Amino acid sequence: MNASSQPTIEQAVYPSLAGKRVVITGGGTGIGAALVSAFAQQGARVFFIDIAVKESRALEESLKECAVAPTFLHCNLQDLDALAATFVLIEKLAGAVDILVNNAANDDRHQVGDVSAAYWDERMAVNLRHQFFCAQAVAPGMREQGRGAILNLGSISWHLALPNLTLYMTAKAAIEGLTRGLARDLGRDGVRVNCIIPGAVRTPRQTRLWHNPEEEAKILAAQCLEQRVEPHDVAALALFLASDSAARCSGRDYYVDAGWYGA
Structure with a gap:
């Protein structure tokens, strides 16, 4: 298959996901929107958190015919008080969370010399800190149930040492350590924690800001498969890892x- 071929999208059905209470951060656009759609189509009860109101409302409307329509909740994940209140609300509406997908992130570029202490703190809050505190919020309910799944979204970027992304790559590298720590600390209570590492995913944002034709050609040349990774490819892996089919998968990194292999 060449780069221009469009493969058929295949989505497996996981009976164990039906009725599960799922929280997805950054669910309004890009990979997050594909995650929301994929879990909703499995019959899960999906709550997705984002600051992009217009896009999130449109996604919510587009999926209203699902057996259980997803629910959008506006929250700035940098505000830890608002984050905590949002999870309290979710538990009040639906009960303990079964599956958490820590997807929210922002890969804005920067020059090393331009980074201030305030910008460092803001980038860590946007890309790393909330993943821990979202996990902390759902852990008691998962422990009480004796089961649960947490999926953290990492990035291929730091494995490739891409330019002008030092703070983003720092946060994404830390997420792999966070995943291992949480997997160990929560594993005795039946909670599985894994990290999904996407490659160069073709989202509207990436296409608009970074992936011009020249950059796309470089990406395809560096990949073993000469097809672009799409948001639904990431969602397909997330469904498997969240399902009972991955019951013995924890503390690991899974690439899509x-x-x-090249930068």
């Missing part, structure tokens, strides 16, 4: 990058 078309075999990208």
Whole structure:
């Protein structure tokens, strides 16, 4: 299959996901929107958190015919008080969370010399800190149930040492350590924690800001498979890892990058 071929999208059905209470951060656009759609189509009760109101409302409307329509909740994940209140609300509406997908992130570029202490703190809050505190919020309910799944979204970027992304790559590298720590600390209570590492995913934001034709050609040349990774490819992996089919998967990193080995 060449780069221009469009493969058929196949989505497995996981009976164990039906009725599960799922929280997805950054669910309004890009990979997050694909995650929301995929879990909703499994019959899960999905709550998705985002600051992009217009896009999130549109996604919510587009999925209203699902057996259980997803629910959008506006929250700035940098505000830890608002984050905590949002999870209290979710538990009040639906009960303990079964599956958490820590997807929210922002890969804005920067120059090393331009980074201030305030910008450092803001980038860590946007890309790393909330993943821990979201996990902390759902852990008591998961422990009480004796089961649960947490999926953290990492990035291929730091494995490739891409330019102008030092703070983003710092946060994403830390997420792999966070995943291992949480997997160990929560594993005795039946909670599984894994990290999904996407490659160069073709989202509207990436296409608009970074992936011009020249950059796309470089990406395809560096991948083993000469097809772009799409948001639904990431969602397909997330469904498996969240389901009972992955019952013995925890504390590990799972790549969906078309075999990208070059920068």
